[in-house]
Amino acid sequence: MASSTISLVVRPRGRPIKNLPETITVSPQDPSAQIFQKIADASKFSPHRLRITKGSDGTPIPSTGEVTVHDTGLRNKSAVDVKDLGPQISWRTVFIVEYLGPLLIHPLMYYARPLLYRTSDPPSELQKLSLILVVLHFLKREYETFFVHRFSAATMPARNIFKNSGYYWLFSGVNMAFWTYAPWAQTARPSNPLLTYLGVALFTIGEVCNFITHVTLRNLRRPGTTDRGIPQGLGFNMVTCPNYMFETLSWVGVALVNWSLSTVVFIIMAVAQMGAWAKKKEKRYRQEFGDKYKRKRYGILPGIY
Structure with missing residues (x-):
């Protein structure tokens, strides 16, 4: 030079x-x-x-x-x-605020049942189990935000926090909680034990495997850099984003427990959004790694999507 x-x-x-x-x-x-x-x-x-x-x-x-x-x-x-x-806001802050909504809304609406629904009936075992599963899911999300995730971009436009948080607070928070803890909800009726056990099993498998894939992705990026390695390991040979696949599995487990249409709506919206993200990530992997990367046909659901 x-x-x-x-x-x-x-x-x-x-x-x-x-x-x-x-x-x-x-x-x-x-x-x-x-x-x-x-x-x-x-x-x-x-x-x-x-x-x-x-x-x-x-x-x-x-x-x-x-x-x-x-x-x-x-x-x-x-x-x-x-x-x-x-004006910018850190991605970590956005994630914390997003997940804090459902984490607070579900217990609040669960314990406010007498005022919210004008009922003296105690919550059912299924409603209690639904609360536990949702709280565990978002507690795990918050833990990962603090201790696992490394973000490729430091910030996003501050105005986006309203859009991102609104999605979680409304659809996995208020909407899901209202229809899950109502005295007329399916969760207030006797359950099919086999479906409940299956739901808890799918939820547990999905959460554990989702955490494993997040740790795998974290270890691909060196601290303080935006560089990535080629993702390998659990699920990465099947789809572009197995973390999204296991996330979906986890929510299917919740749906089998609470049998709420609001949960199904949230799953459909989440899968559509995660599928769009997975498509972009597949394109980026192909551009970034070339022939070294094993191309995937499906983004999050093997043989489907």
Whole structure:
């Protein structure tokens, strides 16, 4: 490389950014994250709030320590376009808030049955079991958020927390809880022991296997990086995202216990969303790993979806 430093032309894209520098100076050997840091320091924005692309072709510049400025193709006098993504919130915070809703709503509505449904009848054993399964599921989710997951992106737009949380709070929270703990619900009637045992078994298998796949995915990413290895292990030879497969299995178990249409609706919505995510992940795996990756035909349900 001809010089020890190069000058990059900085151009705003979209909404104006106060104090955005017209140029920055970096070394070709610097990590590409240094571009973000220099612009963030000058504009007094968080680096996570900035989207930076090459002015020549719009290619996103990664904010990473693994790629150098030279690797991005930027040279002296190259232009970079900077977009303000708006206020950001950490992915970890979003996950915590999402799962906290159902975790609080189910016990609240369960113990508020006398006021909510104007009934003096005690909850049935199935309603108690349904509460236990749902609480265990979301407690596990919160544990994984704190101690297992490593996020490829540090933040998301803050406004998304309302959309993401609304889905969980309404459909796996209020809607499911209302129809599960009602005195007229299927869970208030005598159960079929075989179906209940089957439901608990599927729930347990799904939760344990889902946790195993999450640990596998965590170990593919080194701390402090966004790099990934090729996922292998339990279920990964069958579908792109076995964690979604086992998540579905777990909720099918809950549905066999509470026999609530609200649970079925939540499962359908969840499978549709997880299937879309799995499709994108399969595409990313194929692009990232090429022939080293064993291509999968199904995203989350073998032979089905």
